[in-house]
Amino acid sequence: MSKLDQIAESLMKGKANDVKALVEQVLKEGENPGKILNDGLLKGMSVIGERFKKNEVYVPEVLIAARAMKAGMQILQPKLTSAGVKPIGIAVIGTVKGDLHDIGKNLVGMMLEGGGFKVVDIGIDADPQKFIDAAKTNNASIIGVSALLTTTMTNMKAVVDALKASPLAGKVKIMIGGAPVTQAFCDEIGANGYAPDAASAADLAKKISG
């Protein structure tokens, strides 16, 4: 098995220390940082994403794999930056106003990072304007809004409306998700896309922000 495959395998098993050590080793051996990212870390993370979608692995496995991904990224990030490897996009994510649930949103953030996005997480209970301001400041291409309560999902429309009223209208896309959210609701409020789970969110973000 190649060292890059070993990175992917260790990441899938959530072995953060092994991932870190292997990334350090292949960098020392002169491997290209972009290749380490794509053929090692992202390869492993996308397998986990697919398995998660099929219910072959569950939230804990994804969190552990994402932690291993982060460990590898800590070593790789400075090299990627100096090698000029750019993120495929910038995503602002947050949980809607009035809502304190963040486990799903954090998973979405990890899968987006795993998918090559730079993620700016504005946290929970976020005002509509906070999403817009963060998108503007960070030059984001996508805003991801999460809601877990039937009483707060309606606040997602305020984010869509705030974007429409801002100079970012048409340039930045809004993706929504969370247990009570549906495609029909997404269509109703005029968001650009709905994803039922974190792995689909990463796929959708690539599709709509391109």
Ligand code: B1M
């Ligand atoms: Co709350 N809670 N909670 N809670 N809580 C639910 C959501 C609930 C369904 C429980 C129940 O009654 N059966 C219910 C909502 C009922 C409803 O509205 N229909 C509920 C309630 C009522 C409440 C309170 C009102 C309880 C009270 O105080 N009386 C209160 C509200 C506080 C507030 O937000 N203002 C409350 C509080 C809490 C805790 C603080 C205790 C805690 C949150 C801790 C935290 O997040 N840091 C909590 C928890 C843990 C839950 C449950 C048990 C688990 C939620 C979770 O993390 N799931 C939940 C019941 C349940 O779901 N079984 C419940 C795991 C997570 C990975 O899944 O978030 O769905 P999920 O994310 C998925 C997808 O939805 C999707 O991807 C993720 C991964 O696949 N996804 C996106 C999520 N965001 C996305 C964004 C995207 C795309 C996909 O694009 C941007």
